[in-house]
Amino acid sequence: MSFLPASTSRAVVALAALTTLGACTLIPAYERPGLPVAAQYPIRDEPSGSVTGDRAVADIGWREMFPDPVLQALIATALENNRDLRIAALNVETARATYRIQRAELLPRLDAVAASTAQRTPEALLAPGAPEIARAYSASVAATAWEVDLWGRVRSLNAQALAVYFSREDARQAAELSLVAEVANAYLTLRADQATLRLADETVRAQQRSVDLTRELVDAGQAGRLDLRQAEIALRAAESDRSLYGRRAAQDRNALVLLLGAPLDQELSSALGGAGTLPDDLGVGRLPAGAPSSLLERRPDVRAAEQDLLAANAGIGAARAAFFPSLPLTGSGGTASSSLDDLFASGSGAWSFAPRIALPLFNGGSLRASLDRSELLKQIEVARYERTIQVAFREVADGLAGQATFDEQIAVESLRVAASREAHDLAMQRYEAGEDSYLPVLDAQRSLSGAEQSLIRTRLARLSNQVTLYKALGGGWTEMGEAG
Numbered sequence: 001m002s003f004l005p006a007s008t009s010r011a012v013v014a015l016a017a018l019t020t021l022g023a024c025t026l027i028p029a030y031e032r033p034g035l036p037v038a039a040q041y042p043i044r045d046e047p048s049g050s051v052t053g054d055r056a057v058a059d060i061g062w063r064e065m066f067p068d069p070v071l072q073a074l075i076a077t078a079l080e081n082n083r084d085l086r087i088a089a090l091n092v093e094t095a096r097a098t099y100r101i102q103r104a105e106l107l108p109r110l111d112a113v114a115a116s117t118a119q120r121t122p123e124a125l126l127a128p129g130a131p132e133i134a135r136a137y138s139a140s141v142a143a144t145a146w147e148v149d150l151w152g153r154v155r156s157l158n159a160q161a162l163a164v165y166f167s168r169e170d171a172r173q174a175a176e177l178s179l180v181a182e183v184a185n186a187y188l189t190l191r192a193d194q195a196t197l198r199l200a201d202e203t204v205r206a207q208q209r210s211v212d213l214t215r216e217l218v219d220a221g222q223a224g225r226l227d228l229r230q231a232e233i234a235l236r237a238a239e240s241d242r243s244l245y246g247r248r249a250a251q252d253r254n255a256l257v258l259l260l261g262a263p264l265d266q267e268l269s270s271a272l273g274g275a276g277t278l279p280d281d282l283g284v285g286r287l288p289a290g291a292p293s294s295l296l297e298r299r300p301d302v303r304a305a306e307q308d309l310l311a312a313n314a315g316i317g318a319a320r321a322a323f324f325p326s327l328p329l330t331g332s333g334g335t336a337s338s339s340l341d342d343l344f345a346s347g348s349g350a351w352s353f354a355p356r357i358a359l360p361l362f363n364g365g366s367l368r369a370s371l372d373r374s375e376l377l378k379q380i381e382v383a384r385y386e387r388t389i390q391v392a393f394r395e396v397a398d399g400l401a402g403q404a405t406f407d408e409q410i411a412v413e414s415l416r417v418a419a420s421r422e423a424h425d426l427a428m429q430r431y432e433a434g435e436d437s438y439l440p441v442l443d444a445q446r447s448l449s450g451a452e453q454s455l456i457r458t459r460l461a462r463l464s465n466q467v468t469l470y471k472a473l474g475g476g477w478t479e480m481g482e483a484g
Contacts, residue, residue: 025152027159027317030310036386037292037393041400057287058298060203062180065470068282070271071187074260078183079176079269081261088168088175095161095168102161105154108146113332114139116340137343138350140334148327156317163314173300177476183259184467190252190462191278197249198276199452200242207235209447210428214438225436234442238449239393278459280410287469289400295392298474305381305388312378319374322367325359392472399469406462413455420448 063072079085117136126132151153214231217223253272257264266271295302333351337343360367424444430436470476 016142024319025155025317027152027156028315030313032296033382033386035292035296036390039292041289041292041393041397045335056290056294056298056354057470057475059478060470060475061478062476063479065475066184066282070268070275071184071282073268073271074165074187074256075180075183077262078179078260082179082259083240083261085172085175085179086261088172092165092168092172095165099158099161099165101157102154105147106149106158108329111142111144112140113142113334117406124392134338136336136338138334138336139343140332140336140350142330142332142334144330145328145329148326148329151321151324151328153318153321156314156321160311160318161313163307163311167304167311170300170304170307174304177300177471177474178474179259179472181419181467183256185464186252186256186259188282188460188463188467189281190249190256190272192244192456193249193252193276194276195278195456196453197245198243199244199449199456200238203238203445203449204235205240207231210438210441211235213432217332222434223438230438230442234445251458278456278463280459280462282463287399287466287473290473292393292396295389295396295474299392299472300474302385302388302392306387309378309381309385310382312374315374316371316378318366322370323360325357327355327357330354330356386435395472396469399472401464402462402465403469406458406465410455410458410462413451413458417448417451417455420444420451424448 062075066075083379115138118133119135120133121130123132147154211228213229214223216227218225256272269376290298296306297303321351331353334350335343335348336350337345337348424441424447427436427440427444431438431441
């Protein structure tokens with residue numbers, strides 16, 4: 001059995017049917033700005049036989065990119081616990097709720113209202129036979145000031161909120177991509193400093209042997225005290241370097257824990273403590289560049305910038321619609337009676353319908369200023385979108401430049417280490433044979449130590465460059481690739 005009389009129900013249905021009005025909007029037609037970059041990268045380094053094949057980098061999951069099991073465990077922990085990523089995810093949910101709130105403005109808001117009023121009239125003002133206290137009761141369903149969206153103002157705001165929601169989702173993906181790259185680089189930096197620390201330990205042991213040998217030669221009259229003091233100075237310098245790199249390794253570990261957002265478990269802690277080398281095979285080899293236009297679809301930050309541009313474009317539609325008449329509707333349908341017992345009796349039906357139209361006549365120029373502001377905001381977003389693409393283009397170009405040159409540099413650095421080690425061995429042989437002083441040994445030791453440290457830094461730079469290029473090409477926000 002219906003709660004409302006038939007006439008009232010028809011009025012409510014008619015009111016709800018008005019939601020079909022307002023199908024058009026005044027949002028300008030959107031055209032994606034042209035690419036403000038060259039048609040191709042400065043260095044076209046498309047390797048054949050790459051591990052990644054012909055797939056786009058964005059289709060390569062981070063587990064495929066980083067096969068090292070320790071690094072995979074670190075990235076998984078960070079994605080689950082990192083607070084910055086959690087904030088980004090909550091921002092997405094907030095934008096989604098905002099969009100749902102705005103979308104609800106397209107439909108009338110219906111409220112069930114029950115009211116009771118009592119009014120006493122002075123006896124001198126009472127009409128003959130009228131009661132001194134008049135009572136009234138009512139129960140109705142009411143829609144208050146619902147705007148018929150004839151010019152698309154509400155729909156424009158709805159499109160704007162939707163674009164903001166998509167932008168926040170893309171920003172979350174960009175934050176995830178950045179987190180993967182930051183964890184990978186932090187892990188590589190830790191391993192590089194641990195490798196340098198191991199090298200410093202070996203140098204200290206070698207210098208200690210040199211001091212012991214020199215002391216024996218001094219006691220035998222085959223070397224002077226100056227040689228002994230020079231050997232001791234070299235030992236103290238090596239010990240100082242060992243303390244320096246030990247401190248750096250500890251700080252690298254702390255930075256990694258901050259990115260993870262959770263303490264290291266025993267297994268991960270042991271694995272990190274035992275990583276004293278920096279091999280070249282911690283990541284996939286060379287990465288295909290693709291075309292600059294692929295950044296539009298692959299990089300989450302570029303997509304987020306375009307969604308912000310779409311939101312600003314929709315804002316212009318809302319500002320334009322404000323110049324046209326608005327049509328808010330207020331209505332209700334239900335029952336009313338002077339007696340509570342007769343509230344739902346036959347003939348107690350009541351309804352009201354109050355449409356209102358408002359046309360802006362004078363507002364001190366605020367509507368024009370609002371439209372100008374919306375158009376300027378769109379120009380700002382266009383500039384931000386173009387700048388985002390330019391930054392992305394530069395990051396990829398830098399990564400390709402590194403990819404094309406680091407291999408050659410590492411080969412040269414390896415030859416330098418080999419030559420320095422041989423020179424050190426020859427200098428030590430001459431010193432032990434009494435053919436030369438200790439000074440050439442010191443020079444050879446400094447050269448060897450510097451060459452080995454330079455090789456570690458170059459290996460770190462190459463691996464970090466691959467991580468950065470992977471991120472720049474839009475990879476890192478999926479766990480498994482298409483083939484994974």
